[in-house]
Amino acid sequence: xxxxxxxxRRLLLIVPTLLGITLACFSLTQFIPGGPVEQAIMRMxxxxxxxxxxxxxxxxTLAPEYRRQLEVHFxxxxxxxxxxxxxxxxxxxxxxxxxxxxxNRTAWExxxxxxPVSLVFGFTGFLLSYLVCIPLGIAKALRHGSRFDLVxxxxxxxxxxxxxxxxxxxxxxxLTGGLDGSLDWFPVGGFVSDHFATLSWTGKVRDLARHMFxxxxxxxxxxxxxxxxxxKNSLMEQIGRDYVRTVLARGATxxxxxxxHALRNALIPVATGFGGILTILFAGSILIEQIxxxxxxxxxxxxxxxxxxxxxxxxxxxxxSLFGLLGNVLSDLCYVLIDPRIRFxx
Numbered sequence: 421x422x423x424x425x426x427x428x429r430r431l432l433l434i435v436p437t438l439l440g441i442t443l444a445c446f447s448l449t450q451f452i453p454g455g456p457v458e459q460a461i462m463r464m465x466x467x468x469x470x471x472x473x474x475x476x477x478x479x480x481t482l483a484p485e486y487r488r489q490l491e492v493h494f495x496x497x498x499x500x501x502x503x504x505x506x507x508x509x510x511x512x513x514x515x516x517x518x519x520x521x522x523x524n525r526t527a528w529e530x531x532x533x534x535x536p537v538s539l540v541f542g543f544t545g546f547l548l549s550y551l552v553c554i555p556l557g558i559a560k561a562l563r564h565g566s567r568f569d570l571v572x573x574x575x576x577x578x579x580x581x582x583x584x585x586x587x588x589x590x591x592x593x594x595l596t597g598g599l600d601g602s603l604d605w606f607p608v609g610g611f612v613s614d615h616f617a618t619l620s621w622t623g624k625v626r627d628l629a630r631h632m633f634x635x636x637x638x639x640x641x642x643x644x645x646x647x648x649x650x651x652k653n654s655l656m657e658q659i660g661r662d663y664v665r666t667v668l669a670r671g672a673t674x675x676x677x678x679x680x681h682a683l684r685n686a687l688i689p690v691a692t693g694f695g696g697i698l699t700i701l702f703a704g705s706i707l708i709e710q711i712x713x714x715x716x717x718x719x720x721x722x723x724x725x726x727x728x729x730x731x732x733x734x735x736x737x738x739x740x741s742l743f744g745l746l747g748n749v750l751s752d753l754c755y756v757l758i759d760p761r762i763r764f765x766x
Contacts, residue, residue: 423756427749434745441741442513442734446504449730450496456520457490459728494520513738517731521724527735530720537611538717541632542705545639553644554690557651558683564656572648580645588638588711595634607631609713635712639705647690654689658682684758691754 449455491497495506511517515528522530560569597604607613613627658664659682667677706718717736724732 427753430749430752434742434749437745438738438742439508442508442738443504445737446507446734447500449734450500450503454728455496456494456728456730457487457496460490461487507734511731514731514735517735519732520729521727521732527732530732531717531735531739534715534717534720537715540628541611541635541639541709541714541716544632545636545705548636549640549643549647550690552640553647554651554687557648558655560648560652561655561659562678564652576645576648579641582641584638584642584705585707585711587641588634588708591634591637592711606634609711611714611716631712635708635714638708638711642705643693647693651686651690655682655686658686661685687758688755691758692751694751694754 488497495503498506507514507517515526515531517527519525519527519530556572560572563569592608595603595605596608607630611628611631612624613619613631616624616627619627655678659678661682664677664682667681668674672680705716706722708714709716709719710722721733721736723729724736
């Protein structure tokens with residue numbers, strides 16, 4: 421009963437938290453300079469300059485005349501609270517708003533076109549990270565101080581010290597024929613080949629694997645050190661606890677004491693990141709998608725920010741925030757599933 425009440429409160433708190441996040445970000449997009457009205461005026465200045473007038477003079481002539489029409493077109497003639505309520509209710513968190521860059525497509529249509537890529541890439545990378553890092557962290561804890569622990573620690577520290585963007589550029593330069601073309605093992609970028617639709621089922625799997633191999637290496641490397649060391653240190657801490665020594669004193673084997681008792685408690689700190697899968701699946705990785713030219717959600721978000729496409733940016737932000745808040749609740753649920761003894765205070 422106590423747990424049910426806790427999770428109900430957490431779910432109810434999502435609503436005011438989401439409203440606060442979207443309200444703050446919506447305010448910034450409405451009042452910071454360089455918005456859609458200013459960009460439209462700049463394009464008009466360029467058009468006037470192309471017709472023989474000086475850019476500044478054309479801007480001074482066009483801007484006062486068309487600014488009010490542009491404000492009406494983009495909805496900036498309405499009070500701020502009305503614009504926010506309209507974005508929140510009528511436009512369904514901005515999902516039904518037309519894009520500024522692609523007026524014939526709504527924000528949701530653009531998001532939906534990129535979502536499958538981020539789902540495949542995000543889920544595969546997340547799964548590989550935990551499948552590699554958790555067993556490696558356990559092995560390092562059980563062989564603490566051995567040669568295996570020292571060698572793997574060196575690789576872990578190297579992965580931690582190497583920025584993802586640098587690793588991606590190096591891999592792309594070395595393994596995609598960037599130097600002299602001798603190691604043209606993987607595609608330069610993209611998610612699938614241009615002739616992907618004509619391939620057989622096995623050919624599609626092979627083509628997708630070739631395009632995802634290097635980005636997934638960068639993704640796993642970004643989480644490699646943190647997850648591995650967290651798993652190792654957590655398990656070593658649990659092995660040194662009194663309850664493990666008590667289990668051993670009662671005649672249990674070290675294998676049973678570690679795998680049957682210490683491991684479950686050691687997984688609790690690692691479970692913190694389980695809820696992040698919801699955000700990762702939707703938001704993607706901006707740097708990795710930009711380096712390898714992957715048409716995913718992260719790249720769409722970056723393009724919308726750079727292009728001042730506020731409807732698309734706000735829709736991505738709202739959905740990402742919603743999934744992030746739900747992910748925090750999912751993390752708490754993972755705590756309970758791993759250790760039913762956990763109790764939440766009111």
